[in-house]
Amino acid sequence: QQQVKQSPQSLIVQKGGISIINCAYENTAFDYFPWYQQFPGKGPALLIAIRPDVSEKKEGRFTISFNKSAKQFSLHIMDSQPGDSATYFCAASITGNQFYFGTGTSLTVIP
Amino acid sequence: DTEVTQTPKHLVMGMTNKKSLKCEQHMGHRAMYWYKQKAKKPPELMFVYSYEKLSINESVPSRFSPECPNSSLLNLHLHALQPEDSALYLCASSQDYDRSSYEQYFGPGTRLTVT
Numbered sequence: 001q002q003q004v005k006q007s008p009q010s011l012i013v014q015k016g017g018i019s020i021i022n023c024a025y026e027n028t029a030f031d032y033f034p035w036y037q038q039f040p041g042k043g044p045a046l047l048i049a050i051r052p053d054v055s056e057k058k059e060g061r062f063t064i065s066f067n068k069s070a071k072q073f074s075l076h077i078m079d080s081q082p083g084d085s086a087t088y089f090c091a092a093s094i095t096g097n098q099f100y101f102g103t104g105t106s107l108t109v110i111p
Numbered sequence: 112d113t114e115v116t117q118t119p120k121h122l123v124m125g126m127t128n129k130k131s132l133k134c135e136q137h138m139g140h141r142a143m144y145w146y147k148q149k150a151k152k153p154p155e156l157m158f159v160y161s162y163e164k165l166s167i168n169e170s171v172p173s174r175f176s177p178e179c180p181n182s183s184l185l186n187l188h189l190h191a192l193q194p195e196d197s198a199l200y201l202c203a204s205s206q207d208y209d210r211s212s213y214e215q216y217f218g219p220g221t222r223l224t225v226t
């Protein structure tokens with residue numbers, strides 16, 4: 001059973017556009033929601049994370065929006081750049097415990 | 112510094128070989144993880160060490176044998192692997208496990224090819 005559902009599987013965005021990736025979960029005990037960015041042949045890098053006591057967190061061009069009642073969270077990449085082209089994984093966990101990863105979104109930003 | 116290092120970067124081994132993957136972190140983290148990642152898939156948890164003790168083994172075949180010699184080092188010993196074991200093996204660490212910490216930091220991975 002997929003604990004975290006991620007969409008879309010792939011995304012193509014023009015340079016300067018907004019990239020939006022969505023994740024949904026069922027387990028209301030989850031209390032930590034990170035996003036990881038992974039380039040080919042590299043390990044995932046922690047991009048930004050949120051806890052359910054806030055509805056939004058912004059770091060530079062990256063924003064997480066969190067909807068606790070809908071059990072959904074999303075990553076918004078503003079002013080997308082070709083260097084943002086990578087695979088993005090959302091994840092969810094109960095404090096300090098194992099991560100449940102989404103299936104990943106391959107983002108391509110075209111110049 | 113949030114660096115987790117892994118060696119080697121690439122490894123090619125035959126099905127009868129014995130090899131080891133190494134992982135090191137100097138962040139004072141007490142939890143370390145091994146993940147396996149196939150192409151275009153998310154990382155799959157294999158093992159969790161907490162305070163140098165094996166905390167979780169996700170039903171991994173015995174041809175994979177983890178070892179945690181000390182709080183900074185994590186090894187994965189490989190023996191009699193199958194071609195389907197070819198993957199990117201990722202090490203990660205976090206401040207703690209089953210307590211109040213959150214962030215997991217991943218290493219760059221070892222690309223393993225079994226011939």
